[in-house]
Amino acid sequence: MVGRARRISAVNFQPVFLAEVAERRATLRTTLATLFPTPQAIVWEVGCGHGHFLVRYALEFPQKFCVGIDMILDRLQRSGKKRDRSRLTNCHFVRAEAREFFHALPSGVTFAEIWVLFPDPWPKARHHKNRILKEDFFAAAATRAGEGARFYFRTDHEQYFQSVFAIVSKLTTWQLLPDAPWPLEHETVFQARAPRFQSLVAVRTASPAPAAILVGPGQPPPTAPTSSA
Numbered sequence: 001m002v003g004r005a006r007r008i009s010a011v012n013f014q015p016v017f018l019a020e021v022a023e024r025r026a027t028l029r030t031t032l033a034t035l036f037p038t039p040q041a042i043v044w045e046v047g048c049g050h051g052h053f054l055v056r057y058a059l060e061f062p063q064k065f066c067v068g069i070d071m072i073l074d075r076l077q078r079s080g081k082k083r084d085r086s087r088l089t090n091c092h093f094v095r096a097e098a099r100e101f102f103h104a105l106p107s108g109v110t111f112a113e114i115w116v117l118f119p120d121p122w123p124k125a126r127h128h129k130n131r132i133l134k135e136d137f138f139a140a141a142a143t144r145a146g147e148g149a150r151f152y153f154r155t156d157h158e159q160y161f162q163s164v165f166a167i168v169s170k171l172t173t174w175q176l177l178p179d180a181p182w183p184l185e186h187e188t189v190f191q192a193r194a195p196r197f198q199s200l201v202a203v204r205t206a207s208p209a210p211a212a213i214l215v216g217p218g219q220p221p222p223t224a225p226t227s228s229a
């Protein structure tokens with residue numbers, strides 16, 4: 001078992017790949033340092049898609065600073081157009097992978113709210129490792145979320161919902177809030193396609209959060225060297 005674990009963790013990333021990742025992460029750090037020149041508590045939407053929800057949310061709550069991320073350029077461009085049509089200054093969209101975004105954030109940035117709406121469910125068991133909402137996500141998010149911060153999750157995938165419910169139920173850093181209201185109903189593209197869905201709200205407790213690293217499958221660790229030399 002130990003030998004197998006060692007083989008899995010010792011992924012030998014190619015130098016060209018490591019260099020590309022390092023450059024992308026450095027660019028993201030620069031982008032985020034510009035976006036957040038001073039410490040700030042933000043509303044973070046992971047996988048914002050076409051931006052329907054976040055633009056509306058930023059309109060409804062002008063005092064909140066909203067940042068949506070997604071990996072698909074076209075969706076972010078549409079999101080940006082919606083934001084611009086509404087002349088919002090408290091809503092930003094950044095092209096980034098969630099775990100890379102997390103590690104590129106300036107140290108003073110915290111999460112007041114985290115929204116994950118209809119994340120990719122990766123239904124096959126062998127693909128569950130690709131899900132964004134796993135134990136490591138909540139451990140990492142807790143390090144940047146002060147007591148009272150909220151986590152909002154909605155999905156039409158029953159098994160994914162149950163898995164997140166079970167994970168959060170066991171945590172000391174986050175607590176489920178079964179009766180908490182959903183602050184704003186506004187249909188997303190994937191919600192419009194869903195025959196039914198379930199929602200979950202959790203709150204960050206006062207429990208201290210140990211430092212945590214968030215690394216997706218196939219990703220080099222955040223401190224990876226730029227070459228394997």
Ligand SMILES: C[S@@+](CC[C@H](N)C(=O)[O-])C[C@H]1O[C@@H](n2cnc3c(N)ncnc32)[C@H](O)[C@@H]1O
Nearest residue numbers: 047048049070071097098117118120188189190
């Ligand atoms: C099923 S779509 C849902 C989009 C939107 N939330 C909605 O409800 O219409 C999932 C979105 O998450 C994005 N996504 C998936 N994994 C991601 C990750 N690791 N980091 C950032 N975005 C991700 C995808 O590109 C896609 O746009």
